[in-house]
Amino acid sequence: MHDKTLTELAAGLRAGEFSSRELCQSALDRIQRLDGDLNSFISVTAEQALADADAADQARASGDAAALAGLPLALKDIFCTQGVRTSCGSKMLDSFVAPYDATVVEKIRQAGGVSLGKTNMDEFAMGSSNENSFYGPVKNPWDLSAVPGGSSGGSAAAVAAGLVPAALGTDTGGSIRQPAAFCGITGLKPTYGRVSRYGMVAYASSLDQGGPMARTAADCALLLETIAGHDVRDSTSVARVVPDYSAELDTSLAGLKIGLPKEYFGDGLDPEVETAVREAIKVYESLGAKVCEVSLPHTHLAIPAYYVIAPAEASSNLSRYDGVRFGHRCEDPTDLEDLYKRTRAEGFGEEVKRRILIGTHTLSEGFFDAYYLKAQQVRRLIRQDFLDAFDEVDVLMGPTAPTPAFDLGAQKDPVSMYLQDIYTIAVNLAGIPGISVPAGFAGNRPVGLQVLAPHFAEAQLLGVAHQFQQATDWHLKRPAFGKEMA
Amino acid sequence: MMQWETVIGLEVHVQLATQSKIFSGASTAFGAEPNTQACAVDLGMPGVLPVLNENAVAMAVKFGLAVDAEIPETSLFERKNYFYPDLPKGYQTSQMAQPIVGPGKVEITLDDGSTRSVRIHHAHLEEDAGKSLHEDYHGMTGIDLNRAGTPLLEIVSEPDMRSAKEAVAYIKALHAIVTYLGISDGNMAEGSMRCDVNVSVRPKGQAAFGTRAEIKNVNSFRFVEKAIAFEVERQIELIEDGGQVVQETRLFDPERDETRGMRTKEEANDYRYFPCPDLLPVTLDGAYVDHQRALMPELPSEKRHRFENQLGLSAYDAGVLASSRAMAEYFEAVKDVCGDAKQAANWVQGELSANLNRENLEIGDSPVTAEQLGGLIQRVMDDTISGKAAKQVFQALWDGEADSADAIIEARGLKQVTDTGAIEGMIDQVIADSPVQVAQYREADEAKRGKMIGYFVGQVMKASRGTANPQQVNSLLKQKLDQA
Incomplete structure (x- = not known):
């Protein structure tokens, strides 16, 4: 059962091959047996999950099963869930039980989806390896000595290990796509504004976007059509009709124009990763697509611009964690300043503190113009690069990350860690959608192909990924980890 | 003796009379139990987002139109970052570089009926903070967040006022405008209008401004007048004694009618303003502005x-x-x-x-x-x-x-008696009862008669218990007295 896709499980439930309770119970058993090694969950909500599964079974029996009725999945612990701890991977929120559901959580619930729990992540979504979690690092199921990527590493590892068929993640600079690539699953970052951010703990508000992580593009389509759409509680969500993504998967690739940004195939790209990606592009050519080289000339400015804008927004977004109203509070503060200082010194991890300090500095009087304003100008140039490229081609393709998953503890220097996101970060700055699709291996570790499309062209993106998955079986490969358990 | 001139500029915070808060659906009603009118958004819970109250925008635009201000097509919300326990998010959502109301002017009327114009620099929308309650908590501080997120329109004047009286006239003019527009209840006692007063002095004739002090949170017309009076005197004395005014924030103490410097630590704040990424720029086209204009009283x-x-x-x-x-x-x-x-x-x-x-x-x-x-x-x-x-x-x-x-x-029974017969009856009675006065009257010349008739009128009015029409009594009396 744990090898099946969301779509297959939905069909099994419809056909009565198994009940939602059986399905969810088997997933919970798997989590209990295997997650001690992976550490992909922060909280498992078994009791609630089984109650929801029973409710879904009853709904199905009475003939009104919704799109995701009875299907198990997991939520990155950045989405607020009423009555359930929402830690964001931080000691600061270790005791925080959200008093409300995020909009996407509400939508998943309304569609009958059953959450089995909250997945591990880099603290406040800051990181590319999942080593920055208060709850400890997550292991990559393909190789327990490797990282799963981050920040949605828990969601990626849980799906790859077959603990859940799908999960929700968030992506601010690559946090869905890079762990999807490292763990050999499919992960979609939607267009900024496509999915409501209400109830998603903010890291960098102008870049954050929630999205699906699953085995296949078809499963991502099913999830995206559930969670996408305008939300009156999020002014930055866009009022635009949500297409029936599942119905648009079977598009022909004949004549599809694929651009390969030359900047995505330069120095620092692992040769095995490059080989896998070029092989994947050959598959597309064999399916009738036309390939050409394009240029995104400001690519080299993406990481510097991101590491001004994201920390600036984060420094402000994380000011609310002051020990006054919720979350961690230091013992016996002597006065207000002591309360603030010790609460924040104790509650935040190193990387979070680093980014708060960077952001506070770049917004300071005397530095604002040189950093923040300049970064915003660069951001516009980067966006324009993509718009220009999409005048020439339909989609862009390249590697999701420059290397396969690296070993736990291997990246000691923050800047080399930041460089992990070199192909993903510009996409967030531009606000366009991107998907990572399994496209082979470098040694025993998966490689992801990244496909990018214009704003709101998720249907095309999912169709292009789906066609690849009809022609290849990379997405069907399963790690040895947990195989012994049926 | 040196002649001094006072220069005053005001920042007036007007609480807008919206039903709900500026970025959330919670109620803005005054006087509820602490923290009963603060929702997840007002509390700054993780993951919440602001949604702009369109009514607050409409009210700000109406104010702008009332003071002949330019309404920019685009305005922007920014975050003003600082830590304080009654500021739940660690920043106040406000406007800085691109406020919703541009430069305008207000006509003020002074006590002698003369009018003059005070220029408005701009007015911007922002959210109010909560309240720290320092009493009754045994050495601890209570926080009431009911007020957090209440919409404020901050109206910033140019330093155009030259006396406390002018400053008060200006605030009264603003008060009249906002209450006329119905965009605020203008209740100063409940904090619906709060003033920060910038005061400086300079030798008469000098073009450059003196160093100003900002007096925070002065909350009545009377306090504004007293705070300015005290501050002007303090600054003049200071300078005449060879000292210098320092730019600082001061508080007005209504118990002692004086202003006091606040700790200078507060001054060192760098608010790190930047555009709020959770709110879209506000775009107002001409049609919208015209529509608001049409709705104005x-x-x-x-x-x-x-x-x-x-x-x-x-x-x-x-x-x-x-x-x-x-x-x-x-x-x-x-x-x-x-x-x-x-x-x-x-x-x-x-x-x-x-x-x-x-x-x-x-x-x-x-x-x-x-x-x-x-x-x-x-x-x-x-x-x-x-x-x-x-x-x-x-x-x-x-x-x-x-x-x-x-x-x-x-x-x-106060109805005036206008029945000639009834009045004549009373007159006849008075004449009959006052033979001496009648004789005197008749002997007197025209000028004296004019004064003497008052006696008879009074008697008749008395007899009628005030209900006789005085003009009628007067003319009938004249006729009768002059007859003989």
């Missing part, structure tokens, strides 16, 4: 001019009556009932205002309604009662003796 200055030009009131009367929406509406209602603007103006500013002042009431709390007062004036104008009796009737209405002037006139 007549404003104080327009009313004043109409009272003067169409109703024929004096500039002074027009100014006083138009000074508040409640006063103007009351006056117009009285005028509509009695049909005479001059009479209505006299009564509202005379008898009514005197009574209101004596009992410290607002016109909205007047026990005599406009309908009742108009009815009373009608009875004076149609000679049903004398002016003297009218005052009695007014007092009776004030005391709530009856619902209408007519009922009181009836009950007290």
Whole structure:
């Protein structure tokens, strides 16, 4: 059962091959047996999950099963869930039980989806390896000595290990796509504004976007059509009709124009990763697509611009964690300043503190113009690069990350860690959608192909990924980890 | 002795009268139990997002139009970052570089009836913070976040005022505008209008401004006047003693009528403003602005001019009556009932205002309604009662003796006697009872007679218990006395 896709499980439930309770119970058993090694969950909500599964079974029996009725999945612990701890991977929120559901959580619930729990992540979504979690690092199921990527590493590892068929993640600079690539699953970052951010703990508000992580593009389509759409509680969500993504998967690739940004195939790209990606592009050519080289000339400015804008927004977004109203509070503060200082010194991890300090500095009087304003100008140039490229081609393709998953503890220097996101970060700055699709291996570790499309062209993106998955079986490969358990 | 000139600029925070908060659906009602009107958004819970209250935008635009300001097509919300326990998110969502209301001007009226113009630098929308409660918590501080997220319009003037009186006149003018527009209840005691006053002094004739002090949170017309008076004196004394004014924030202590410097630590704040990524820029097209313009009521200055030009009131009367929406509406209602603007103006500013002042009431709390007062004036104008009796009737209405002037006139028998026969009867009686005075009168010349007739009029009025029409009594008396 744990090898099946969301779509297959939905069909099994419809056909009565198994009940939602059986399905969810088997997933919970798997989590209990295997997650001690992976550490992909922060909280498992078994009791609630089984109650929801029973409710879904009853709904199905009475003939009104919704799109995701009875299907198990997991939520990155950045989405607020009423009555359930929402830690964001931080000691600061270790005791925080959200008093409300995020909009996407509400939508998943309304569609009958059953959450089995909250997945591990880099603290406040800051990181590319999942080593920055208060709850400890997550292991990559393909190789327990490797990282799963981050920040949605828990969601990626849980799906790859077959603990859940799908999960929700968030992506601010690559946090869905890079762990999807490292763990050999499919992960979609939607267009900024496509999915409501209400109830998603903010890291960098102008870049954050929630999205699906699953085995296949078809499963991502099913999830995206559930969670996408305008939300009156999020002014930055866009009022635009949500297409029936599942119905648009079977598009022909004949004549599809694929651009390969030359900047995505330069120095620092692992040769095995490059080989896998070029092989994947050959598959597309064999399916009738036309390939050409394009240029995104400001690519080299993406990481510097991101590491001004994201920390600036984060420094402000994380000011609310002051020990006054919720979350961690230091013992016996002597006065207000002591309360603030010790609460924040104790509650935040190193990387979070680093980014708060960077952001506070770049917004300071005397530095604002040189950093923040300049970064915003660069951001516009980067966006324009993509718009220009999409005048020439339909989609862009390249590697999701420059290397396969690296070993736990291997990246000691923050800047080399930041460089992990070199192909993903510009996409967030531009606000366009991107998907990572399994496209082979470098040694025993998966490689992801990244496909990018214009704003709101998720249907095309999912169709292009789906066609690849009809022609290849990379997405069907399963790690040895947990195989012994049926 | 050096001649000093005072320079004053004001930042006035007006609490907008929206039903819900500026970025959330929680209620803005005043006086609820602490923290019962703060939702997840107001509490700054993880993951929440602000949604701009369109009503607050409409109100700000109306204010802008009322002060002849430019309404920029695009305005922007920014975050002002600082830590304080009653500021839940660690930043205040405000406007800085691109406020919703651009430069404008307000006409102020001074006590002598003269007017002048004060320039508005800009006005911007922002959210209020909560309140720290320092009493009753045994050395701890309580936080009430009911007020957090209440919409404020901060109106920033140019340093155009030259005296405390001008500053007060300016605040009164703003008060009139916002209450006319219905965008604020203007209740200063509940904090609906709060002023930060920037004061400096300079030698008369000097072009450069002196160093200013900012006096925070001065919350009544009277306190504004006192705070400025104290501050001006303090600064002049300081400079004349060879000292220098430091730029600082000061607090007004209403108990002692003085201002005191706050810790300078507060000054070191770098607020790290940057555009709020959770809110889209506000774009207002001409059609929207025109629509808001069409919804605006007549404003104080327009009313004043109409009272003067169409109703024929004096500039002074027009100014006083138009000074508040409640006063103007009351006056117009009285005028509509009695049909005479001059009479209505006299009564509202005379008898009514005197009574209101004596009992410290607002016109909205007047026990005599406009309908009742108009009815009373009608009875004076149609000679049903004398002016003297009218005052009695007014007092009776004030005391709530009856619902209408007519009922009181009836009950007290104050109706003027205009029946010539009845008056003649009384006159004949008075003449018969006063042979000495009649003889004196008849011997007197015309000039003296004019004075002496007052005695007879008084006697007749007394006999009629004030109900005889004095003009009628006068002319009939003349006829009868002169006859012989």
